[in-house]
Amino acid sequence: MKKIHLSRKFWLVLNIALVACALMTQIAYANPVNQHWELYRSDTPTRGGYLAVLWVTPQKEAHLYGNPPGDTGLPTTLSVTLNGEEKKTAYPPGKAEPDTFEPNKTIFAYETETPLFVPLMPGELQNKEATLNGTLKGLLCTKTSCMPIQMPTAFEAGKAKGETLKSAESQPWWREYRAALSMSDGQEAQKSHATDLHETQGFNPQFTPQYFAPGFEVTGLGKALLLAFIAGFILNFMPCVLPVISLKISALLGGAQEEDEKKRIHTFREHNVFFSLGILLYFVFLAGILSSLGLAWGQIFQKPYLVIGITALIFALSLSLFGLFNLPVIDLKTSGTSKSPRMQALFTGILATLLATPCSGPFLGGVLGWVLAQPPLIVALVFVFIGLGMSSPFLAMAIFPSLAKRFPKPGRWCGYLEQGVGLFLLATCVYLLSIIPQSLLIPAMAFMWVIALAAWIWGQWTSLSQSALKRWSIRAAAAALVVAAWPLLMQADAPEPWAEFQATQFEELLGKEPIILDFSAAWCTNCKALKKTTLTPDKLQKWSKEYRAKLIQVDLTDHNPDGMKLLNALGSQSIPVVAIFPKGDRSKQPLVLRDLFTSSQMEQALASHLKK
Structure with missing residues (x-):
């Protein structure tokens, strides 16, 4: 009965944590883009009338792809109507920069408050009830992820006309608006920005900089070692990551579980020594990784699968603290029942340092700028001093184990402490999952x-x-x-083998080549399941080569009129759908597979309909 009661408690805590994780992630995207309208008068003879401007501002540290977007991404579009007539939108050029996820590609980004221009004729606002209605679409990206946006927008332009309007020609963005008008098809914009980027890449300035705090700039090994030790020591007082607090508590209580004073002091000293050794081992390992691979400090946390792996380890630690199971080596419980207390302390030190790595960056700017350009032995020496600085409080406690007398004796409070640490670790899991x-x-x-x-x-x-x-x-x-x-x-995700659906290209290929046509969308769960099981890249490439078939995918993530017409022509209203078109006269009689199906069913369909 006790185990059943414990299991119920555990599943309740687990479900609450997972729901909280999902909510925290969604909160970050609750208001992805701010928008507001303004109306101006235009006094230019050829452009007389009014100019409606929608100002769009992405959330902090995010960007929208411009229009045109560049080499990748979805363009930002504003579709608006006034009095039942669709109005033209002029888009300013975005800022040319390398894409976050594909640095070899150039994008044009909207990073700050950006105006989208909708010119209006003088007679269109005679009715005070005249309202611009439309939809803002785009792809919003942060440093870690992207999300499509589709936001309704409305502007009572007729009422705004009755106010005292500013002249559009006097605004600082007027030249930007005129340039936007001249880029009707976006080709001139892409050419202009490609030229600008080329000139930026050739930019080679030379300066003799002066630093605001020259005392913290590193010019030699002695200063680097001193600052590295200080930065490592400060880490103990800057718990920017929640698990570090929890693991420090575990380290300090490592020797508080023995009733006998001599054993208590011995255990306390041993725990701190091996905890410090774990810190030093991690920094030596990190020095080898950074110097050999040329990675930047903290860059390991930019690898999403590594972040997920760390999250999984922390999640398992939290479950052990709630009494669900006992980890064989890394065990944060204060019960003193560990069979390998030395290994436990060692791995706890490694884990604490791994999670504290990003905290070191602000204190090591000058040191890292100098040391990462040095030979591997110098890099290793400096990193050892960072580890010595971080482990110095624990080494001090090992040298002066009488501090163990100040810790309270074991009691019921230890169980409450374990559960509190477990909650800290669950909160850390929520944070780590929010950055993937x-x-x-x-x-x-x-x-x-x-x-x-x-x-x-x-x-x-x-x-x-x-x-x-x-x-x-x-x-x-x-x-x-x-x-x-x-x-x-x-x-x-492997490279997609599908070619993008184009209606004219599809009509040209139909009957001339075998075609495997797939309907998919980002919001389609079953489509993703097929992609993971049946329509995997290796299988698709095998089938394409075996039957000499063209692979075409219709993306229905956004409104796709031609794609929907083709789906309806195949007698379907929902996806996933795969259609197999043979070569020749039988191309008008495609074989359709709906919903979920297996690889063997797909192979059987291909063999029966595309057999040579």
Whole structure:
């Protein structure tokens, strides 16, 4: 009964944590783009009338793709009507810069408040009820993820006309508006920005800079070692990551569990020594990685799969603190029952330092700028001093173990402390999941659920009354469940083999070549399931080569009139749908597969309809 009661508590806490994670992620996108309208009068003879301006402002540290967007991305579009007539929108050029996710491609971005221009004729606002109605569409991207936006917008331009209007020609953006009008098809804009980017890449300025705080600029090894030690020490007082607080508590209480004073001091000293060793080992390892691969400080946290892996480890630690199961090596419990207290302290130190890595950046700017350009041995030495600085309080406690006397003796408060630390770790999981790309959020949460299931099996299906073989067989099965779930849920997206659907191109190919046509959309869950199981890139390439078939995909994520007409012609109103068009006269009789189907069914359909 006690285990059942514990399991119910655990699943309640787990569900609350997962719901909180989803809510926290959505809150970040609650108001992705701010917008407001303004109306100006235009006194230019050829452009007389009014000019409605929609100001769009992306959320902080995000950008919209311009119109044109550049080499990648979806363009920002404003579709508006007035009195039932569609009005033309003029788009200013965006800022030319490398794309965040594909640095080899150039985009034109709207990063700050940007005007979108809608010119109006004088007679169009005679009615005070005249209202501009439309939709703002685009692709909003942060440094970690992108999301499509589709926002309604409305402006009572007729009422605004009655106010005292400013002259458009006197505004600082007037030249930008005239330039936007001249870029009706966007080709001139792309050419202009490509030229600008080329000139920027050739830009080679030379300066002799002066620094505001020259005392913190590193010019030699001695100063680098001193600042590295100080920065490492300061890390202990800058808990910018929640787990660091929790793991520090674990380290300080490591020696507080023995009743006998001598054993208590010995355990306290041993725990701090091995905790410090874990810190030093991590910094030596990090020095090797950064110097050999040329990575920037903290850049490991830009790898989403590594972030998910760290999140999974922290999530497992939190489950162990709630008593669901016991980790074999890294165990943060204060019960003192660990079979390997030295290894526990060592790995706890490594984990604490891994999570504290981003905190070091603000204190190491000058040091890192100098040291990462030095030989590997110098890099390693400086990083060891960072580790010595961070571990210095723990080494001091190991040298003066009498500090252990100041810690309270074990009691019921230890259990409350463990659960509090567990809540800190769950909050950290919420934060880490919020920084991964949006496309990986659902797979990552599913992986956390698998870890919880495996932890429950590990801890609740085994007991010391079982034979060692049975107990470890069950635990091995739980671990295998986690290992098997990772490649299934975390499959990296391979290059898409599909060609984009174009109505004219499709009509030209029809009957001349075999065609495998797929209907998909970003919002279609079943489409994603097919992509992971049946329509994988390797299988598609195999089928395309075997039957010499053209692979074409109709994307229905946004409004696609031609795509919908083709879907309706195939007798369908929903997706996923795959249609197989043979070559020759039978091309007018395609074979259609609906909804979910297996690879064998797909192969059977291809063999029956495209056989040579």
